[in-house]
Amino acid sequence: MSRRKAAAAAGGSMSAMEEETADQELRRGPWTLEEDNLLMSYIACHGEGRWNLLARCSGLKRTGKSCRLRWLNYLKPDIRRGNLTAEEQLVILELHAKWGNRWSRIAQHLPGRTDNEIKNYWRTRVQKQARQLKVDANSAVFRDAVRSYWMPRLLHDMAAAASSMAVPPPLMQQNGHCHGGGGSSQSQSPVISDQLQDTANDVPAPARGGYEYYCCPPVEPSPSASTSGSTPAAALQPAPVPCFSELNWNDQYYYPGGAEIDGGAGALDSAALLGSLGLDGLDLGPAAESFYSDATLLDYLNSSCTSTAMNTIMSAGDGGNYYNHCGGGAMVDRDHHGTTASAACQLGTARKLAGEWGGGGI
């Protein structure tokens, strides 16, 4: 309910004349090119902030709030446009599991992305999947499904992107401390992430930022770790927490359903898979078809996690490391990393991530 409607409903603290005046004085709705130009030129001269003053002095018939929002969500030069990459989606899924609807906080770890954009992504994409499954997006069942199906698929997308680039994505970097000043990555440069972004979007390169937090999930800020007062170089230091690739990948988080992961088997049976994931109680119901047809589970498992992508990863840098990470080493025959094995090993990865999430509440 709008404020004016609320006022009217409450007995009307705003007179009709005031309403009319307000309507004449303040513009609402979509911004015009002229308004955008006016706002940008004002900020170019006076800088950001003091939004109410800006609104009064710039000639814009908008509220300070509206000006701020337009600038932060649309006009600011470092805003990234275009679809979220698999990497970014993975970050969102991970951080949302960790922090919930803290959109602004999540956005801080996706350079160039706004809280509004992330929020919209969650509502339109993630919650859509939850609706199709007839479960709550915050339920444990749905989180498990995300961990077991969606995240592996995103990992696969990243692997495919890496394959097309002939370099592995940063997730697969060895020694954990991905990129950004640590200097411990042995085979990849810090720009790999950006390279991947550059192939994934039509966004000008200067608008891109790094994704160090994908590999190194952020931790609660501490006074000593605050960016204020730290040098730019220090700000690039990886957070002192384990990266995905730093986890104890030799744990036995293999496909637990008893199926051999040797690459010789065909497509996994969906019921067996659900059972193996501890989701045998999950009734996908009539939504299952659309869920699958959206290339969310079986399509993913049966399709393009090809040996080509895996071979690329294997042959590059620490690909073998990733391979062992995924399959727990002994569980996967390195010579038979076909579709099933690849999918299953990524499921293993997802399960490991689920474990790192704690498996419990958000």
Added chain:
DNA sequence: AAATCCGACAACCGCATCGGA
């Protein structure tokens, strides 16, 4: 071809928090 539906995203709104007077 027209009507309807639906997804994506920009924008608005209310409330909370912060900081200065």
Added chain:
DNA sequence: TTCCGATGCGGTTGTCGGATT
């Protein structure tokens, strides 16, 4: 300490364009 304006955040709504009927 209190007040008040500025700012930030998250929920919700409105709009538009493409897809479907």
